[in-house]
Amino acid sequence: MSRSNRERTEATKQALIDAARILFVRDGYAETATPDIVQTAGVTRGALYHHFEDKKALFRAVVEQEAEAVVRAIEERSSPSGSAYDRLLAGAAAYFDAMAVAGRTRLLLLDGPAVLGVQAIGAIDGEYAEASLREGLAEFLAEAGGSDALLPQLTTLLSAAFDRAALAIEAGGSRRDYEQAVGTLIAGLGGDHLLR
Template sequence: MQEKIRKRSPRPQADRRAATQTALLTAARALFADHGYAATGTPDIVAAAGVTRGALYHHFADKIDLFRAVIEAEHAALAAAIADATVAPVDAIASLIDGGAAYLAAMNAPGRRRLLLVEAPAVLGQAEARAMDARYARASLADGVRVAQAAGALPALPEAVLTDLLDALFDRAAEAELDAQEKYLAVIQALLQGLARGLS
């Protein structure tokens, strides 16, 4: 009786590509967060990722394209954290505060404040950095403001202006030291509640 020799099928090319891309993003994120964009070279990234320079340029056009992908992933993680925190809000104002608290907690992930608040505007420019934020955390905030206004929990002020002001307040809170962030959140909550009381 002949023994059947099982041949392992080669790992699908798509899986290899995904693994390489993940390795590059993980390595680049750590280096950009620790040393900044300017002080991080592509040789550092490929060495940390354990891939070739050719692999980097197969997946990303250049270093700034890789940086952009890192920042996009950080924004996506922020938006996911906010969505998880506001899945079953008690009321519209509570939802905004819960979302803000989740935003601050997620921003405290190692390196994230530097990446999003310092490196992204400096490297991509204010316009692109804001446009990217507008697709993620700011979009969640805008939805919360819209829901609160529709429910009559916030006055019918210009939605975009109110969202911009709240966005700036939450970003300022994110820049603060950890032990001061709760104070910022309490003040933002008081401001929102004051706006709500103005309706009664």
Template sequence: MQQNSVIRSNKDRTEATRSALLNAARRLFAEKGYAETSTPEIVRAAGVTRGALYHHFEDKVALFRAVITQEYRAVAEEITRSAKTEPEAAVEALKQGSRGYLKAMADKGRVRIMLRDGPAVLGQREIDQIDRETSADTLRLGLAAAMEAGEIQRLPLDALTIQLSALFDRAALAISEGDDPNNHIEVLDAIFLSLK
């Protein structure tokens, strides 16, 4: 019994240390960017040792990869939450999901991490892979459902997903720089309707 509590407390400490590192790194990457954030700074902000950082993450890039993956998951959760408004049609779910995406991306730190630093640090291929594993599949599944329901024309699904995903990212970047989100929502809605 006592051994179980020791194992549990070790596991809890490990999770707490990892969480502290991820939270500190996320905050610093969002505020300063990847290039301007040092590992000693992350360690200080997390309140852990440098050894703890390298126990959990091979290097700063691995830590950044973990942070960006969390960001992509958070965006996917917001998209899913937004699209679950009991829409009457698959296209309506796509429209609600696009609003969820823009809402999730309203955090300028998230835009910096995912859309600016992510491709520069990890490369577009790895970002695309993280996106596919976390949030892009929500768009792909929504488009497939709309095609299946006959609400939009049948087009090459992968190409359509890639192109619309890029469009969403550009809208998020523009909004983070001060564009009116309603203008982008209006355009995104029109694009979905044009696919009929």
């Protein structure tokens, strides 16, 4: 395949993902029809099924792109300086910024689990944002002199807390209060009773 064909193929695929994102956010997964996606993308129905098995596969591609964007936003804000605790707080702030992008909480936290299933969305999260959180949490526990024996479980629980906070913030909750609460949760993981 020539470079120009490859570029056209990628452009078509991205046009489908972009169009689907707009419609999934606006109308929801169930109410979005594939003819509307191809019309919005300006491509043929055949192009859709050339790149994606079905609407669900296209939705998964949208979700994965959103999850990757969240991780990029966190990595762009991460700094190797400061304590592990400070880096975790900076990561939390970056996460809340990334989740403030219109439609992202719906795609990743509401429709994602409903359409793809909890296990599939958990695997996507594990590959993206949760992986970054696990790394930061491991550094924090090591810096605090603690054991990482429960690192997978602590990561899952803290990730769920971040997600619930993002939903609450989108619903009008005070971001400042949720950031303080996340800081309190993280600091609590450094307590002697959890580190033995």
